[in-house]
Amino acid sequence: MPLHDLSYQRFEGGRTEQLARSLAIARMTTSLLLKRRSFLLLLCACWIPVIARAAQIYVARYVPQASEFVTVTARLWQEFLTQQVEYLPVLLVALYAGAGAISTDLSSGAFVAYLSKPISRFDYFLGKAIPVFLAILVVTLVPALALFGVYLSVANDFGVLETAPLLPLSVIAYSLWIGLYFTVFVLAISCLSRSGRVAGAGFVALALGSGIVLSGMMAALRLPSPPASLSMIGATIDSAHVFFGNVSSGDTPYLSIVAMTSLMLLSAFVLRRRLGSAEVAS
Amino acid sequence: MTLLRTHNLTVRYGNKEALTSLSLDIDAGVIGLLGPNGAGKSTLLKTLLGFLEPSRGSAEVLGLPIGKSGAALRQRLGYFPERPVFVPGLSSIETVALAGEIGGLARGDALARAHEVLWFAGLGEARYRLVEEFSTGMQQRTKLAMSLVHDPDFVLLDEPTSGLDPVGRRQMLDLVRQIGERGVSVLLSTHLLHDVESVCDSVVLLDKGKLALHGKLSELKQQPGWVYEIRVREDEPGTFRKALAESGLLIEEGRDGQLRITLEERPTRFLFELARASGAEIRHLRRFERSLEEQFLSAVDRDAPRDS
């Protein structure tokens, strides 16, 4: 019987592709999030509006007395998604999953450990962005699609989809759009501070504060309502009109798209500068 | 085989030049990287890893030019950072396996290899516990495993024994030695000269971003002539020393209280006679090796301001 050598051994196996390495970070981060009961509770709470909407669809179909004031149109999906933003679910999920994502790595030294491995800084960013993005989709795209399921299973025709055949595409595109928007923004805030708490507070202050200060200003000026494109949440809601094809409503939906794109570009710029700087790696 | 070659390498850090026209040519092996604070040791490590960009000059590690090679070079490098590292919520085994996956190992391979290197690093059942709750010693072991898990050919260790207790330190140095024996080159950056003396083949000493000393450890330690260190037990302190001085020997006193005497050849009866005559008994008598500390102190500019 041979004596086994337990001393240091070299590795003989093969290597994986670059993308697999980002996905490893993403997978680990996601599983860490899902291990936290408070996060699961938050996700559940964010699904409460879904139940209300499902009930609405059900009532509209089966309770004839209610059909006058409870109807189901293409508008339902747009409202559902914008309300997920307006009444904070998207914001809270982004805050929970994203605010500490990079700052914790900076303060715990994990950032340097990741970057000393054969991955690029973009790979790292991707690994951090995917979980946040997915978490946002779990409270937007997934329930919106589930509502289609509910609708089709209770309806006896394709009603809404016949009048608006592109609706599923609109839902998907808009969900991805807000997912991308909040992911990039929250990560940009996250990489600016080594403390997840400060980053989280900054995110909340900017996301909510832009709206509060703005509406305060408009109230002082006695103007009816602030241009949506100037507040983070307002712009997100306003931009939905573009995706759902009712450009004539809302303030200036295209302006909101432009404002959001600018903020994303700014965020990307911040991320690039900050993650790339030598100071972060020290 | 050349491990690391730099040519006029200049790196700026903020508005300060951390490395100045550094030209090095180092062969594979276990190399000690020494230097006072601010000498540029960490800067050199970070430059090799591609965290910092040289403003002038070039460097090649394992035959690959730094900067351009990026990920391909880091595939063959392992890095043990000086500061603590953990991923909140992850156990030691998960952290190391993750490091393995990022280092390009398939998931199953990474987990198996993580167990293997953690075993090697001496972390037993504790590997299932959270790294953030570890003592310094266990954290350092986890860091060592993280730096080795993707099987690098060259590991950069930044103060691996810092914060370790004497037992942990001894074990860590044993591990470094073993890694070296497996054909992995090691660059050991440290302030503890004893560590370098006990595991390194050669030494690179930086001072203010420049090369101050480079050579094989055995050659550096050689002391020309017959110099001995001697310690006696005596009834009346100082008598023996006086007797030595009277006999015309060259005497120096080390900081540890031992006397250093320069003889003409190997020690003879003469010393013992002298001891007995002055009521002393020789307790320690050894050929003196130049300590790395003395070389260090003489090679660096001691009085220079060391601001960063």
Place this chain on the structure above:
Amino acid sequence: MSVIALEAVSRWYGNVLGLSRVSLEFEPGVTALLGPNGAGKSTLLKLVTGLLRPSAGTVSVLGEAPFANPTIYARLGLVPEEEEFRARVSAVDWLEYLLRLHGFGEADAAARARKALSEVGLDSAAETRVTTFSRGMKQRLRIAQAVAHDPDILVFDEPLTGLDPVGRRDVIDSIRRWGSQGKTVLVSSHILHEVELMTREVVLMNAGKVMASGNIHEIRRLMEAHPHRILITTPDPKRLATRLIDQDGLHSISFSEERSQVELETQEPDRFYALLTELVLDDAATIHEISSPDDNLEAVFHYLVGK
């Protein structure tokens, strides 16, 4: 009355034991606290400096309980264990502020701050912000803040952390000096050969208890379970070994022709050292080197801690 006295002191953190019924007294001079990680050294130092309260027993410093006790702090200087240290001011401003908290006037505080900085070799970095300091510079500053008000009691938790060889040498010399000036200095350190340069007085701790305290060589002498090893280099090891082998009190003896060495283990080292002198002088034996690899702190530590 001792400067610092601990009487049956225990300290728990929840269920975790930090210190268990420790009684110790510290007098002026340098005393080193040694032990593996988790031995309770830091807990002890925090108790002495009043950052923690004992769970049981009493700690007294200059006759008073130290927890949050300003009277004690006027006469005590602490270098805490290394942690994040990001004062967003210049080193000299930081020191001046601390000194003013001691009650020194503005000019006095400024002068003392400068003096302390120059003592630790930071003069030229006095105006530099602490956040930009290297690890070693921060450690020097930690030492400066501990000594700037000229305290009688100095407590150092790993004072050499992060220092380069130049800094280590300077600090070791300073610690010796403060000890010889009559200050009571407590030092915890892991680097044993450096401790040996600071003092001979040690307290060895393990698992929250004191295993031994006193002079290193005395402790070594008392450890009868571990015989002393003596290594002798001689051109004719076989002959020397033959001469020594009939002696009483010898545990073991071995020799290697190849390395020209004789190695012996004995409980009575004094006797064998004397014998060696006799052999050389009266029996014409030639001895090139004599050394005792385990008569040092490193060996004592490893024997007591048991690894």
Place this chain on the structure above:
Amino acid sequence: MSTSRLLLVAQWNFSQLLWSPRTLAMGVLAGTPVLIALVYRAAVLFEIAPKGTDFGVFATLTATVSFPFVAPMLSLFYASGVTSDDVEAGTMRYLLTRPIARSELLAGKMLGMLVMVLFLFLPPFVIGFYLIVAPSGWQEVGTRFPALLWDVLAGILGLFAYNGLFSLAGTVLKRPLLFGLFFVFGWQAGAAIVPGTARYLTITHYLSSLLPHGSFQGTLARLMGQPSSNTEAILALLAIGLGTHALAIWVFTQKEL
């Protein structure tokens, strides 16, 4: 307590906060009244804003931005760090081992903190007032000046209360920011619109009762309950402030850090 050391700590803490990166961000927040005032003036100049009284604009500004948002946020971002700032920067141990009583140390720090927050809050507020009201003529300024004084008094008392509460949270809790955000945007907003006594456990209630130009809480809140009298409101705010400050000091003297 020796006043000179307490003042020394306060002064040091103030200057530390003043030159911190946080103040840059907070300055933007604190400056919003001035910003809004400038926008208003521009709007009037280019005849965009509909007509109304200038003072009405100022009242809306205080009621929608300054008191419900700027004041609690300023206080939260500073006061919640009254001990943790030093702990996180690793400077706490050096302070604790100085011959100064812990109560004095924390009292000094909190004083510095209060001055800092007032320093950020009041000047833009007063400047905002003048920018908005002054063009209506000095007589109008004179008439409205007592109202401004009441606002300033309310600001001081409100920030004192908020600072105490958030200092206490910062001394006791691990996540004072989360608590604070919940308190401001969750609890205070919620308690105002339910009938009953919950409103008496908010700072906004007393603060809005004090304001000379009416409550800044929404219409719904006004329907649900009456404001307290000025004396009650002043006493309540003082009591909250003193109580929380004292409690924070007590916790700090007992704490092992």
